[in-house]
Amino acid sequence: MPEPASGTATPSLHTVKSFGDQPVWKAGDAIRISVRYPIAHYRVPRYIRGKRGLVEMVIARALVNNEEEGFGRNAGQLGYYYRVAIPLQELWPDYVGSPNDNLRIEVFETWLEKN
Amino acid sequence: MTPTEQLVTRLPNDIGGLEAGRIQQTDHPLEPWEKRCHALADVLDYHKIISTEEKRRGVESLGGKMVGELTYYERWIVAFANILFQKGVLTPDDLAKKMEEIAARWKG
């Protein structure tokens, strides 16, 4: 067991986290869904792209981006999904229901931008 | 975006918000082969021979006409075949011969 050098202070408990260790967003953050057009496989439906909303919660465990899994890549960098709330009036400007009606959807962090 | 670009950038399963008619509140008990097909999907995912995500991608890549006209489990089984060919697990000829063999079991 390596001996601490004499005279050094107790090492700080601060540790450097790897990319993807920590969620990028937190509940309440204002976000926008990115606009881009992957082909062949995606899990962010077109109707939410470019729309603004709020992060409701971080989905508990870090996971592989399922868009990558579509072609058999089942390992790699983990990241977080977020449950995002988007008003239906934001999605559909002519929406006729209550202004409080909203969508909740899981979006992987590579699709979220600061609003 | 041009219509032909749309054909590529909108997957045939990406239908949230599109125009559609009334909901037909139908259900049917699965036929035995449909249930076997579902069980096969789960087992293929357990072994990561075909993961759930690969299965989804396989169905999407059938294209709009097949996605629109085949039944749910018909889409799945064709997608499984294509993915197994792509992965080199089976060849198209393996499947054709086996299907012929099975059909022959029913001829007296």
Next chain:
Amino acid sequence: MDAHDHHHDHTATAAPQTEAPPGYYETMETALRELLVEKKLIGAGEIRRQIEVLDSRTPALGAKVVARAWVDPDFRRRLLANGRTACEQDFGISFYDDTELIVLENTEKVHNLVVCTLCSCYPRPVLGLPPDWYKQKAYRARAVRDPRAVLAEFGTIIPDDVEIRVSDSTAVVRFLVLPRRPEGTENFSEEELTALVTRDSMIGVVPVQLQTGILS
């Protein structure tokens, strides 16, 4: 639903119980399964076992979870905090597809509705396989566009001052709606409550009512 043809031209030696020959897609299913078993990539017993797993998952399980949440505040709290863990710990329900479960509580102010616009994600471990309408275009396309009209087609009218939340599954999370406990059930036992909870109420298209049962 059933698009393939059934041929009834198989005569000569047919025993009385002989079924029609399998259709094209059924033959493909049998062929793929047999080829994978021959190559020892899967075991024949695994398919049989998984069919038993599937058969053991029905809305009756979800109904038990809902009724327990109605009568047991501690369970309800844990269920809403982590649906999967609560179902595993208290009911021994395994999440064979390795999905997470978020339980969405309906209240006086909020009505939840569940859909999967991209495919057919569904809380299979607790409800079994989804009904056909859940997988078809009309429901998937419209639930996120005009949920109030969709609910009205199921006979459910939600007042304007109640917020509608539509949850669209895209990844690893599945959703189970915890419907409101109907009025007039204060003296019901947990079993009696269980019998009231329908599949459709746990998808969020109808409320639980005193007259309904597990079959709808």
